[in-house]
Amino acid sequence: MIADAPTARHRRWRTLDNAAGGLALDLGLYGASALFAAITAVTSTLLPHRAWGAVAAVGYLVAALAVVVQLLLRRRTPTSRLVGLPARWAITAFTWVSTALLPVVWQSIQRSGGRTDRAQEEVLVVEQAGIRLLEHGTPYLGRDAIAALPAGEQLLGYTPYQPGMAIFGLPRALVDAPWTDARVWFAVGTALALALAVNALRTAPATGPVGDNWRGAALLRGVQAATVLPVCALTLATGGDDLPVLALCLLALALAAADRPGQAGLAVGLAGALKLLAWPVALVLIVWGLTRRTGLRVAAGAIGLPVAALLPALLVDRDALIENVLRFPLGHGLVTSPAQSPFPGYLIATALPAGRLVATALLIAAGVAIAVRLVRRPPRTAVATALICGYGLLAAIALMPSTRFGYLLYPLALLTWAPALHRPTPTVPITPAPEQLSGRATSV
Known part of the structure; x- marks a missing residue:
């Protein structure tokens, strides 16, 4: 018997994930990503996206060729x-560097040199917030x-962010240089949070037939979903504000899996x-904590830190x-958000009479x-x-x-991260009582 063993759905995912030792899915990921980046470089109407695609397509293609050699x-x-x-792991690291970090550095240098088309509006907003x-x-x-x-x-x-986001804009408020671009610090925060999450899961006990080897493969897949997946790499390279938020949520789940609720x-x-998008994750984690009688320890940070961040802005x-x-x-x-991705909520809001009310009612119903x-x-x-956080955010975004297409990075990463959070440990076998042993001996 194995405690917290994967469900049938997870076993099917493992079968797909383990094909050719994991290399088959790696090849599909990098190949499809290279095609997406190439199409983005040619067809996107957003200049920062086209610049990302031109660099990322090469990185993804090299990674795909490396996997072909591995096969x-x-x-x-x-x-x-x-x-x-x-x-x-090494190929994943190379891919993240070449498809996310390199475009961040390149676009930051070009922007510092006078190019005004090398950053999305989110970067400017965060830097102005820091000032x-x-x-x-x-x-x-x-x-x-x-x-x-x-x-x-x-x-x-x-x-439209919580006050803490302005911290990433503070370097630009002090010095105007390529390294003070908010995306550079988004990348630093993301890398640090993911490194802590990986360390928390690697040091947590995981034994038995679905122990260390399986967890390592599942963890790699989760990291890929948060880094080299195009929706993540593109977002970090051109805007970036969602990536440290996502990485901190993944860190919180990793710490929960390691029995560190506080x-x-x-x-x-x-x-x-x-960012407000993390609040639903905080709520579900508090409920998880309540099932383990640690709800107050979880809530102290999950609620206390956002309140502490809001208080100065509230007083000023x-x-x-x-x-x-x-x-x-x-x-x-005074103006409306330009976020208009063609998800069901947006289509309902724009196509039906009183559509915005209908979409809002559906959103509330999903929340209930x-x-x-x-x-x-x-x-x-x-x-x-x-899993609850991933499917819940997917329903909310839909x-x-x-809303924005880029918000899909949250449910995709959360759902892919889930298999790495299993803590399989063998159940302690029950030792027969002495009288049972003596009874067996007598019967023999």
């Missing part, structure tokens, strides 16, 4: 170290100040201090805080269904927590009247 080597020498898990935080004690402009901006700049006057609360609390300018983090995301700002699920069947493992 050929595996046929001749199946036990070769060049086709094992460490080699797959305002340093000069005025709050990253937010009030409604009157935004109204006084030229019509074409009012959208950039809004900062630290899990701190990690998801840091994510919640950056309450109206500006409400305008940016509530009115604007809800569609009541998840809440009922949490009450009736609260998650008792980190795996269940990750039904939100205004």
